[in-house]
Amino acid sequence: MLDVAAQKPPRGNWSTPPFDPRFPNQNQTRNCYQNFLDFHRCVKTMRRRGKSEQPCEYYFRVYRSLCPISWVQRWNEQIKEGTFAGKI
Incomplete structure (x- = not known):
């Protein structure tokens, strides 16, 4: 996973996630969850291939912007x- 310094948004470069046509409705709960899963899948794949995890940063920024912190903490603990129910 990215280190603590990478989890803080860089000054001036933090913006709202772009529109995702898979989630056109106002409720963005599924979008949050899907980007959380995509981030962890991306990290797992990149580590297995021995490559940089930098491309995974997009998913990280989106889920950190959309998801409540309490959900992310609970999912990381699971x-x-x-005991996490998602397939990573």
């Missing part, structure tokens, strides 16, 4: 415990 991943560590091995």
